[in-house]
Amino acid sequence: xxxxxxxxxxxxxxxxxxxxxxxxxxxxxxxxxxxxxxxxxxxxxxxxxxxxxxxxxxxxxxxxxxxxxxxxxxxxxxxxxxxxxxxxxxxxxxxxxxxxxxxxxxxxxxxxxxxxxxxxxxxxxxxxxxxxxxxxxxxxxxxxx
Amino acid sequence: xxxxxxxxxxxxxxxxxxxxxxxxxxxxxxxxxxxxxxxxxxxxxxxxxxxxxxxxxxxxxxxxxxxxxxxxxxxxxxxxxxxxxxxxxxxxxxxxxxxxxxxxxxxxxxxxxxxxxxxxxxxxxxxxxxxxxxxxxxxxxxxxx
Amino acid sequence: xxxxxxxxxxxxxxxxxxxxxxxxxxxxxxxxxxxxxxxxxxxxxxxxxxxxxxxxxxxxxxxxxxxxxxxxxxxxxxxxxxxxxxx
Amino acid sequence: xxxxxxxxxxxxxxxxxxxxxxxxxxxxxxxxxxxxxxxxxxxxxxxxxxxxxxxxxxxxxxxxxxxxxxxxxxxxxxxxxxxxxxx
Numbered sequence: 001x002x003x004x005x006x007x008x009x010x011x012x013x014x015x016x017x018x019x020x021x022x023x024x025x026x027x028x029x030x031x032x033x034x035x036x037x038x039x040x041x042x043x044x045x046x047x048x049x050x051x052x053x054x055x056x057x058x059x060x061x062x063x064x065x066x067x068x069x070x071x072x073x074x075x076x077x078x079x080x081x082x083x084x085x086x087x088x089x090x091x092x093x094x095x096x097x098x099x100x101x102x103x104x105x106x107x108x109x110x111x112x113x114x115x116x117x118x119x120x121x122x123x124x125x126x127x128x129x130x131x132x133x134x135x136x137x138x139x140x141x142x143x144x145x
Numbered sequence: 146x147x148x149x150x151x152x153x154x155x156x157x158x159x160x161x162x163x164x165x166x167x168x169x170x171x172x173x174x175x176x177x178x179x180x181x182x183x184x185x186x187x188x189x190x191x192x193x194x195x196x197x198x199x200x201x202x203x204x205x206x207x208x209x210x211x212x213x214x215x216x217x218x219x220x221x222x223x224x225x226x227x228x229x230x231x232x233x234x235x236x237x238x239x240x241x242x243x244x245x246x247x248x249x250x251x252x253x254x255x256x257x258x259x260x261x262x263x264x265x266x267x268x269x270x271x272x273x274x275x276x277x278x279x280x281x282x283x284x285x286x287x288x289x290x
Numbered sequence: 291x292x293x294x295x296x297x298x299x300x301x302x303x304x305x306x307x308x309x310x311x312x313x314x315x316x317x318x319x320x321x322x323x324x325x326x327x328x329x330x331x332x333x334x335x336x337x338x339x340x341x342x343x344x345x346x347x348x349x350x351x352x353x354x355x356x357x358x359x360x361x362x363x364x365x366x367x368x369x370x371x372x373x374x375x376x377x
Numbered sequence: 378x379x380x381x382x383x384x385x386x387x388x389x390x391x392x393x394x395x396x397x398x399x400x401x402x403x404x405x406x407x408x409x410x411x412x413x414x415x416x417x418x419x420x421x422x423x424x425x426x427x428x429x430x431x432x433x434x435x436x437x438x439x440x441x442x443x444x445x446x447x448x449x450x451x452x453x454x455x456x457x458x459x460x461x462x463x464x
Contacts (some may be wrong), residue, residue, distance in 0.1 A: 017158040028187035028237045031376050034258075035180045036251065038463025042173035054461070055394055057454060060438035085461065092173045096463040106181065106375075110259050113179075117251060117462060125435070125454075126461025127394035138395040139460040176463050183376025199374070200307050202367060205351035230374065241376040251462075262375060270348070270367075271374025272307035283308040284373040 001073065001081050003065040005056060007088040012037045012098035019082050019100075026102055030079050034109035035100040036117050042092035044139070047132045054087045054096070057125035061085070068119050072101070075115075076108040083116065085126065146218065146226050148210040150201060152233040157182045157243040164227050164245075171247055175224050179254035180245040181262050187237035189284070192277045199232045199241070202270035206230070213264050217246070220260075221253040228261065230271065299324060299362040303335045306369035309345060322360065329356035331366045344371065386411060386449040390422045393456035396432060409447065416443035418453045431458065 002019065016035060020026060042049055069081050084098040097120065101113045128139040147164060161180055165171060185197055214226050229243040242265065246258045273284040298321040310316040313336060320334040328349060332341040341347075347354050348367040360366060385408040397403040400423060407421040415436060419428040428434075434441050435454040447453060 011162070013158040013162040017156070031184055031186045033180075033182040033184065035178075035182075036255070037178040037180075038251065039176055039178065040463060041176045041249065056461070057391075057393055057435070057438070057456070060435060060454070063438050097461065104186065106183065106262060110181070110255075110262075114255050117255075121459075121462035123440070123459065124461050125393070125456060125459055127457065128460045129394075138398075138457070141458055141460065185376060201374070202304075202306055202348070202351070202369065205348055205367070208351050242374070266372075266375035268353070268372065269374045270306065270369060270372055272370065273373045274307075283311075283370070286371055286373065 001066075001069050003062055003069060003083045005058070005061050005065075005085050005087055007086070009090075009094055010084055010086065010098075012084065012095045015084055015098060016082065016100050020102070023080055026079055030102040030104065032103050032106040032109035033100060034106070034113035035098065036113055037095055038097040038117075040090050040092050040094045040096055044130060047130075047134075049092065049130045049132055051092075051131040052090045053129045053131075053136075054090060055127045055129070056085075056087045060125050064124050065120070068116060068124070071119075072112045072116055076103065076112040077105075078103045078108060078112055081112070081116070083120070085120075085124070087126070146211075146214050148207055148214060148228045150203070150206050150210075150230050150232055152231070154235075154239055155229055155231065155243075157229065157240045160229055160243060161227065161245050165247070168225055171224055175247040175249065177248050177251040177254035178245060179251070179258035180243065181258055182240055183242040183262075185235050185237050185239045185241055189275060192275075192279075194237065194275045194277055196237075196276040197235045198274045198276075198281075199235060200272045200274070201230075201232045205270050209269050210265070213261060213269070216264075217257045217261055221248065221257040222250075223248045223253060223257055226257070226261070228265070230265075230269070232271070298322065299326060299360060299364070301331050301360055301363075302365045303331060304365065304367040306367065308370050309368060325359055327356060328354060328358050328360060328366055331360055332356070332368060341368075345369065346371065385409065386413060386447060386451075388418050388447055388450075389452045390418060391452065391454040393454065395457050396455060412446055414443060415441060415445050415447060415453055418447055419443070419455060428455075432456065433458065 065083050080102040082100045086096050099116045101109045103109045210228050225247040227245045231241050244261045246254045248254045303318045322334050328347050345368050390405045415434050432455050
């Protein structure tokens with residue numbers, strides 16, 4: 001179980017792969033991996049977006065993501081989970097978030113992965129500020145899941 | 146939209162990454178990627194499994210997976226999808242299947258990815274034969290989703 | 291080689307996985323009368339055994355039904371429930 | 378520096394995102410009487426404006442409620458609805 005918040009751009013698929021390879025206890029045991037990656041688009045609510053700044057509540061963010069991961073592991077039979085989230089200034093096509101879950105069977109992996117993403121979007125202390133041609137604006141609310 | 150059935154071992158995360166990078170039309174447009182990887186475990190139904198052979202109906206398999214991908218693209222607003230499936234002889238920890246879906250929003254990506262996996266498991270013409278300490282056996286049915 | 295009689299349809303029949311192993315073959319050609327169904331193709335290929343209810347059928351690489359009539363040159367496949375994927 | 382009176386609690390207050398920008402600050406220390414709630418901390422930090430219903434509150438980095446009493450040394454955070462993730 002790992003949580004990381006980073007100002008550095010990250011490659012979600014390489015990170016996922018490296019994490020999985022580093023976890024000897026997964027070998028031979030996991031049948032199902034479900035992963036979700038959120039990526040910055042170059043448009044939102046009808047406007048072109050040139051860049052974005054992600055603010056967060058350092059300390060609370062990590063604590064909150066770890067608590068979410070623990071709750072998921074209580075609710076479903078999981079072997080492992082990984083959450084990475086970017087903060088700071090992002091450009092279009094930059095990965096923002098990775099959520100990955102390992103389990104023996106696919107139902108648990110799918111359900112836990114989706115639950116973690118919905119929880120993250122609705123409760124983890126991150127805030128987006130978009131830069132458009134007409135200035136910058138705080139994103140007021142997320143799209144419904 | 147791509148479908149591939151292969152006798153060669155594949156690295157699902159590198160394949161996913163390479164495919165995404167090759168698709169210029171995705172750049173800046175996708176906000177959500179949902180992926181599922183099924184991996185061979187070293188046990189099933191209480192027995193240690195040493196190896197497995199995956200038979201398929203060459204020709205029908207590809208046609209069927211492509212039809213599934215098209216149906217998913219009609220049902221959800223997807224930007225792209227990728228399905229890879231291994232056949233032949235596999236060892237524990239070998240990836241068996243990768244299903245990945247790209248869309249603007251996460252709901253479509255999650256739902257289409259899960260639907261494709263359920264369809265694949267229940268309708269694509271693949272059959273597993275496991276090698277255990279007491280001999281080989283055809284897997285009679287899949288675990289429920 | 292099957293005899294090609296006038297009015298007869300030549301059909302390529304395939305068996306997969308446990309079914310093919312049980313029958314001891316994976317491919318056979320049969321001739322059936324015009325208007326014959328997939329079920330009749332089974333009977334021509336596996337004489338003396340009714341088509342098991344659990345067996346799935348495909349015609350020209352698409353799922354079909356036992357009552358579906360076949361045409362000359364069709365490929366008809368019979369196979370057990372599928373078990374692909376993982377997880 | 379806030380005056381430290383006997384019986385008073387020292388609390389660190391933080392504001393995030395659009396809320397912090399609107400108030401023109403991200404962090405402030407306030408002193409409140411023993412037994413004060415998170416809502417009272419807000420009133421001490423932002424005099425003359427009631428706590429907006431849409432503002433979320435956290436106490437020591439966990440979600441909390443306006444009616445929750447605070448303790449000396451607490452970190453109390455106020456922030457708008459969160460908008461992380463993507464998709």
